[in-house]
Amino acid sequence: MTQDVAFPTRKDEAWRYSDTDALAGMDLGAFDRWQDIEVPAGETVRETLVISDENSDPDGVELRRLRVKIGKGARFELFGVIAGAQLGRVEVVLTLAEGAHFEMGGITVGGRSTVREFVTRVAHEEPNATSNQIVRSVHWGKGTGNFLGRIDVVRDAQKTDAAQSFKGLLLEKGASVNAVPQLEIFADDVKCEHGASVGQMDENARFYMAARGLSPEASRRLLVQAFIGDALVELDDEAEQERLLRIALDKLDKHL
């Protein structure tokens, strides 16, 4: 395989909202390190992934790249929280065989001037495969959360059902989120849905909660938990759900 050994720049579509300055001085080899996962036909594999202050340098770059092949009728689930590093980035390149399913729940949280992003490229290469990607981003300070999701549906991949949902919650004025859906569809009998929205905390709800005795921190935590919880509803393991939620919420409590 030939390698592109130059640093990416913001001109690259997949790095458009990223922090490419943070890449300076990085080991170029990192751009060619992939975790390969093959899900055999009919099986289910779940991967959970955390980038946090515990496992990454707050001022550095943390890049995780997954290359996934999902076999016929198989299911791959990815649940991830990006809550650490100056640039925390999860890339997923994935192909679905006939009748396969990809389920993703991603959460980004962060302040300062950090960038935390999910970048996915999902190829529906055979008929009847489905994919569902949910990303929830909560940012403050000058923090940024991104979801760049490309979906390719080849000509033969009829009855594809692909969905993407992105919501951003901005807790302070300087924060931002970006959603970049990109659909390349060459089959005609296909369902592709994507939704993106951005908002702020519901101050009516916060006063209501305060009137019942919850401190500003407690009401914020509850509302953020409800917001990011969307990304984990398909995670069928309560303990794991709890763990991922706690990582995201603790980040919030510690730094805001």
Next chain:
Amino acid sequence: MLKIENLTAEIDGKTILNGLSLEVAAGEIHAIMGPNGAGKSTLSYVLGGRPGYEVTGGSVIFRGQDLLDMEPHERAASGLFLGFQYPVEIPGVSNVQFLREALNAQRKGRGEEPLSGGEFLKVAKEKAALLKLDMDMLKRNVNVGFSGGEKKRAEMVQMGILDPAFAVLDETDSGLDIDALRVVGDGINTIMRNSGKGVLLITHYQRLLDVVKPDKVSILSKGRIVKTGGPELALRLESEGYDAVMAEPA
């Protein structure tokens, strides 16, 4: 128990409360009536400490403390409950989770031990039964998809669970049919009719006051209390209207 003196408050620079004075003693239920736009909801929000409602003068002493000096959640912990005219929906947060956290936050503020999940559910079941609200409703998200009447009954279940010393109830009777009105009225009596408690009961209708019998009735107009009397004042308002009753000398 609650002493409001010469209170003035504004929203967006517009004066809404304009020298309002009112006192409620422990053991009293005090009804507030008044035309639309008089400032009744504003009064309840100012007492609750809602952001955007700026107090520009006067004082409010609640159980010996300066209420206006406290944060909204501290007011709740000190025993104040606001029943909202329009209860707020909170998607993704269940009533059970919300109320247990709220109750335990208040208990912590008062130096009491938190209730366990089991203990809390026992209290919640009892209060839901009192207001004839299906316990399943409490497992759902806060007010989401509730009808107008269900929201008002849920407000009273919340009040029962939190067991406040003082309640400001803003048009808790609006949106209720006759049967629900009786259930809610009985609930208010059961929860709040107590020699150590007090209620400010904001309403437009005598029919709630037939169930929750007020000790005093005041008329609020243009941001101040213009008349105070006994239960008969509400009856006269019902038959003669605000204009006639307010027109006569105080």
